[in-house]
Amino acid sequence: MSAAGTPTPSPSGASAPDADRAALRRTLATEHAVVYGTAAAGAVLASTGDADNAALATALRDAARARRDTLQDLLATRGETPPGPLAAYRLPVPPVAGPSALALLVRLQEEACAAWRDLLRSVTDPGVRGTAGQAMAATATAAAVLRIRAGTPPAAAVPAVPGT
Numbered sequence: 001m002s003a004a005g006t007p008t009p010s011p012s013g014a015s016a017p018d019a020d021r022a023a024l025r026r027t028l029a030t031e032h033a034v035v036y037g038t039a040a041a042g043a044v045l046a047s048t049g050d051a052d053n054a055a056l057a058t059a060l061r062d063a064a065r066a067r068r069d070t071l072q073d074l075l076a077t078r079g080e081t082p083p084g085p086l087a088a089y090r091l092p093v094p095p096v097a098g099p100s101a102l103a104l105l106v107r108l109q110e111e112a113c114a115a116w117r118d119l120l121r122s123v124t125d126p127g128v129r130g131t132a133g134q135a136m137a138a139t140a141t142a143a144a145v146l147r148i149r150a151g152t153p154p155a156a157a158v159p160a161v162p163g164t
Contacts, residue, residue, distance in 0.1 A: 017078065023122035024075050025083060027132075030115035031068040032085035037108045038064055040091060041101040048098045053149060057105060060142060064112065067135050074128060102150040109143035 042057030072082040092111075095101035113136055120132035144154040 020123045020125060020128065021075065021078055021080055023119050024071055024078075024128070025080075027115045027119045028068060028071040028075065028082060030112055031064055031071060033089045034064040034108045034112045035061055035068060036085065036089045037091050037095075037104055041095045041104045041108075044095040044101040045098060048101075050098050053098070053102060056146075056149070057101070060105060060109070063138065063142075064108075067112075070131060074131075099150065102146060106143055106146045106150060106152075109139045109146060113139035113143060 038057050038061035042054050042061060045054035045057050075082040091104060092107050093100055093104040095104045116132045116136040116139060120129055120136060123129055123132065147154045
């Protein structure tokens with residue numbers, strides 16, 4: 001806020017609270033897609049008898065649900081009705097077998113990490129920034145673990161320091 005009590009414009013021209021809500025909505029949309037995609041990948045992994053990776057997919061889905069719920073709460077506390085999920089999503093990797101299901105999980109965690117990184121860069125609220133940093137770290141770690149399980153080299157999903 002400015003000294004006069006009016007919202008301070010963000011670099012995009014929107015007030016900081018409006019920009020924060022928009023960034024939260026974008027991240028929520030990503031998490032809705034991650035919940036959908038991890039459920040699809042988990043179903044494929046379970047059907048192939050890959051119990052360990054199916055259990056990991058379930059844990060990742062549950063983590064995405066928790067992050068989604070946090071985002072919904074953050075939007076609700078800002079007086080906004082959180083947008084719901086779409087009926088279906090076009091998955092970036094069709095999970096037709098175990099390897100493609102793992103590849104989908106990697107991609108989803110990388111996309112979630114990037115969304116949380118963007119939120120961290122966009123918001124002004126210190127609490128939301130802390131939540132975004134924790135989510136970014138968790139999704140980057142999950143992507144690295146999944147790459148190892150898939151037999152591909154772990155790679156940085158995002159730059160180590162936001163803004164680099």
